Amino acid sequence: MRGLASLARSLEGRTVAVLLVAVLLVHGGALAIYRHSAAAAADEAFATEVARQLVLAREAILRRPPEARSTEAKALSSNHFEIGWDPQPHTGPAPATDAMLRDLRDHLLTLEPVLGPALSLTLEVPDGPLHQQDLHGTIRLPDGSALTFRSAHAPSLVQVAPWASLATAMAILVGVAAVVLMHRIAGPLRELTHATGRIGHGAVVRVPEIGPDEIRGICRALNAMQERIHRLVGERTQALAAVSHDLRTPIARLRLRVDRVEDEGERRAMEADLDEMQAMVEATLAYMRGDANPEGRQVTNVASVLMGVADASSDAGRDVSFEGPGRALAVVRPVAFRRALENLVDNGVRYGTRVRIGLKVEDAALVLRIDDDGPGIPSTEVARAFEPFTRLEGSRNRNTGGTGLGLTIAKRAIESEGGTLGLNNRPGGGLRAEIRLPRVGPRG
Numbered sequence: 001m002r003g004l005a006s007l008a009r010s011l012e013g014r015t016v017a018v019l020l021v022a023v024l025l026v027h028g029g030a031l032a033i034y035r036h037s038a039a040a041a042a043d044e045a046f047a048t049e050v051a052r053q054l055v056l057a058r059e060a061i062l063r064r065p066p067e068a069r070s071t072e073a074k075a076l077s078s079n080h081f082e083i084g085w086d087p088q089p090h091t092g093p094a095p096a097t098d099a100m101l102r103d104l105r106d107h108l109l110t111l112e113p114v115l116g117p118a119l120s121l122t123l124e125v126p127d128g129p130l131h132q133q134d135l136h137g138t139i140r141l142p143d144g145s146a147l148t149f150r151s152a153h154a155p156s157l158v159q160v161a162p163w164a165s166l167a168t169a170m171a172i173l174v175g176v177a178a179v180v181l182m183h184r185i186a187g188p189l190r191e192l193t194h195a196t197g198r199i200g201h202g203a204v205v206r207v208p209e210i211g212p213d214e215i216r217g218i219c220r221a222l223n224a225m226q227e228r229i230h231r232l233v234g235e236r237t238q239a240l241a242a243v244s245h246d247l248r249t250p251i252a253r254l255r256l257r258v259d260r261v262e263d264e265g266e267r268r269a270m271e272a273d274l275d276e277m278q279a280m281v282e283a284t285l286a287y288m289r290g291d292a293n294p295e296g297r298q299v300t301n302v303a304s305v306l307m308g309v310a311d312a313s314s315d316a317g318r319d320v321s322f323e324g325p326g327r328a329l330a331v332v333r334p335v336a337f338r339r340a341l342e343n344l345v346d347n348g349v350r351y352g353t354r355v356r357i358g359l360k361v362e363d364a365a366l367v368l369r370i371d372d373d374g375p376g377i378p379s380t381e382v383a384r385a386f387e388p389f390t391r392l393e394g395s396r397n398r399n400t401g402g403t404g405l406g407l408t409i410a411k412r413a414i415e416s417e418g419g420t421l422g423l424n425n426r427p428g429g430g431l432r433a434e435i436r437l438p439r440v441g442p443r444g
Contacts, residue, residue: 015186019178027171047104050081050135050151051111057083058115058139061147073147084148086138115139124150188215196222204230247281296333297417299440302366303328306357309341318349324359328366330437332417340413341370343406344433348372352430361439368435376425385423386411 057076064072066087073083101121109116118140135151188211195207204226207219251274258274261267306322313320348355352374360367377385386407407423410433414421419437426432 015182020175023171023175047107051108055112080152082150086146297331299329300332300334302330305338310357319354322357328361329440330366336413340410343410344370366437366439370433373430376431382423
């Protein structure tokens with residue numbers, strides 16, 4: 001059902017539906033027109049033939065004496081058109097109740113007025129479903145006797161000609177060909193969709209230049225755009241790396257000069273400023289590197305990484321603890337993943353007094369929760385918290401505000417591992433950062 005719904009929403013499905021509906025409407029209209037025209041032509045031919053034979057039979061019967069009229073009627077009959085003569089006086093035609101019979105009677109009288117006005121027509125009910133209705137009629141003659149007839153073929157009962165069946169088969173073939181052709185045309189579009197979904201997650205994704213000229217043009221433009229963007233990002237990263245390297249040298253020189261400052265309070269303030277400058281340079285460089293991290297992914301014990309982060313923070317005098325199983329595997333880049341966790345823990349410690357790290361193993365995912373006891377984030381500001389260089393705390397003090405890149409770098413690192421990162425205010429107060437990672441290993 002999901003596949004059918006997806007097909008119905010796709011360009012291919014909608015185009016195929018339009019083509020099939022158009023083919024059905026055109027074919028149905030053509031058959032209706034053919035049947036109508038064929039029925040009209042058959043009715044006209046039938047009426048003309050009946051009128052001609054009735055006039056001939058009437059003249060032949062009237063030329064014969066009464067005792068020879070029955071024989072003459074039999075001689076005029078055929079397998080499909082029987083003529084009879086009734087010597088009893090005829091009282092007059094019964095009014096035709098069927099609209100088709102009334103129209104046929106009027107048409108016969110228009111063709112041969114001599115047949116009227118005493119002409120009556122009836123249809124015989126067939127004795128089996130495969131038998132056609134026979135047309136019966138009576139004509140009153142001038143001497144009061146009646147000429148009767150029966151036609152084995154009733155009007156307006158035209159069967160669809162063989163070419164109509166052939167046309168139906170051709171319509172079906174056209175519909176199938178339209179579906180196949182549209183599927184082939186939509187193939188490059190599907191490839192384009194899949195390729196564009198991979199763009200922006202690492203190296204350049206070469207989009208195959210296949211399909212009609214318009215799709216080839218789009219693919220060619222996407223490939224050229226990727227090359228330009230990749231080159232610009234590479235040049236920007238190299239420039240930032242050079243700036244970062246150049247800044248480390250004056251910062252190192254300043255540290256040496258700070259050591260010669262005699263006032264201890266002033267020296268500590270200057271060292272804090274230098275630490276902030278160093279952290280800002282490193283954070284900015286890490287953010288601008290983006291997905292250019294050369295570190296490879298590997299199966300990692302996430303529980304061990306979490307315990308390491310908690311132990312390192314505790315050794316630094318922070319109130320950070322871990323609770324969860326001792327083994328939970330996922331495929332990640334260990335260094336980048338640990339850096340993302342450290343950013344989240346640093347945020348929790350910065351705004352609160354303690355951080356609790358929890359790990360839960362589900363059937364298909366690992367759920368990591370980093371809870372702090374800080375003031376939390378207004379619900380309207382949660383989405384903005386992940387924007388780069390955004391600090392919800394208004395001050396420029398790194399001890400409270402940071403660089404505005406910690407959450408951005410953490411979210412990017414988690415998503416590059418196929419996971420998700422979300423922020424929620426805890427009912428008991430504080431903020432919860434929840435990470436969901438695809439797990440590996442046997443399903444419990």
